[in-house]
Amino acid sequence: MNNIIVMPMMLPVLIGIILFFLRPYIKAQRVLSLLTLLANIGISVYVLQQIQQNGIMRLDFGGWEPPFGILFVADSFSILLVLTASIVAAACLIYSFSSVEPSFEKNFYYSFVLFLIAGVNGSFLTGDIFNLYVCFEIMLLASYVLIAFGGRKGQLRESIKYVIINVVSSWIFLVAIAYLYGVIGTLNMAHISERIAEVGQTPTLTVISVVLLTVFGLKAGLFLYFWLPGSYSTPITPVAALFGALLTKVGIYAMFRVFTLMFYHEQQITHTLIGIMAALTLIGGSIGAVAYKDLRLVASYNVVIAVGFILVGLAVATPAAIEGSIYYLIHDIIIKALLFLLVGIMIAVSGQTKMDDISGLIKNHPLLGWLFFLTTLSLAGIPPLSGFIGKVLIGEGAVGAGAYVLLALAFISSIFVLYSLMRIFLTSFWGETIISQDEEVPVRKGWLVSTCILAVGTIALGLGAEPMAIYIQDAAETLLNPQIYIDAVLGSN
Amino acid sequence: METLVTILAGVLVTVATYLLLSKSLIRVIIGTAILTHAGHLLIMTLAKLKTGTVPIVGEGNPVDPLPQALILTSIVIGFAVTAVSLVLAYRTYQELGTDKLDKLRGDPDE
16 A cells, blocks of 8 residues: 555656667657656655545565665655655656757656656655665766766866765765764664664764764755856756756755754754854855856856755744745745746847846747746745745744844845846846847747746745645644654554 | 774775875776775774674574675665766766866866
8 A cells, every 4th residue: 555655766767767768769758757757746646645644654665664674754744845846857857858959868868867856756755864875876876967968068077076076975974874873773764763862862973963964965055065056057957957956955855854853852053053054055155146147057056045045944943944944945946947947948049148148038038038037036935926935934933943143144145036036137138139039049839838837836836825734734743743753654554 | 803994994085085186087086986985894894893694593693784785785876876977087088188177177168
């Protein structure tokens, strides 16, 4: 019965392998990969309903009861993220159909996108910390290939940096797991949490938690984001959108899991550290977002700001703030994909990457212009769009915890976000139209369809805050009460 | 015994760090491979080195099989990552005509 929760990871892997054998048949590849993601959406909606009725679901692989075997655990937090990731990936895939060159499609592009999704979903669902490392690696290996698709000089250069940074950070992850196993003697996340609660969070364990924080900081771009803008601004548009939407979010998810489930006893050390890192990320990201004129770099720095913003919620760790963080995480997955896709369309249409070289796009592309405006408002947090609720809740949590510095930085960064994107809107969409209509690359239907799906997503998430609240409150409750998770995993069937 | 293996892991990390900081791309990749192996030694050491039999009930004093399983998984991943990065390095060499990291920087506008 619970077998269904392995599907979000299993389906993409299987279909990805099948696609290897369908190499010449591009149509079949497209249809199969889109169907896989649609199936994932359906499965995650179903599982989400099941969790509301029957509580957290788990699947012990090979019948090995926890804590001895590896297992998948589906709580509301994981499944909400799987659902959002599937929707966004489907939109990026639709964009790929009309933008990716046939030569890429014949070279296993769709297979690697599916492997990336498999890794992302696996990371969200796993209940074992070593399995988390493995799923991270699946995701990263696929991303190493995807980032180099196209093989332009700049791309290869950034790929090398990206690969080396990630190999080293994965190594630190491995070392942290080794330490954890040496001290605690288990790898099951619920079991680790239980044992830490029994023996108390000793200084050794706190050090290990900080090592893990370093790893996830590197992956999520929390303070250690120096590699991020370069790497996220070189791949082809749909890949950049997938990276911007999903990869950093997996790091954030891991941070939430680790610091709410296992290492929640010494909050004045770990959570203060997260708070300081989030503050520095907000400052650095804001400076970066207004400093550059390259559209893709501005978009990448917006990713950095969002990471800082979400982690403010974890740093204050009040119920409202955690709820806000979950809300904002979901919002950010959708809106960052939309932002990267729109920026990609602007570059494709005008052939320029600097905002000063693009002018008056709105005359020939009114829909594109208004979509960009909508994205700007949503990112800045104007109601009724989806950014609003998350910001209000995180702000409420920060006020409740008395973290006024973080509160101020978080909201000042929103102004920087608004400014950096408004600047693009004013210079690139308004003004005199410098390119005549027949010189321009026409906007293809698939580009607008995919961006419209995401735009509808952000409006729906904003207007549908009330029905969504049930799931998000459930997710926050599980995060705040580790015992619920532990009982679900270690309790008998 | 644990001390000796820990020192060995330390030596490997030192070597790997030296290689990672060098300018040649191939050396950097070899550095990452060595780094991973230092990690494997660490996993084994932290789970305590001891003699014993296979972990089957009734076979005497069994050892913990989990570290071996972790290391095996990690070796496979390390192999795949090294393979991918070698291909990437070769493509970079073909495309940019150099394997020196300081020359890879090139023109910032390109």
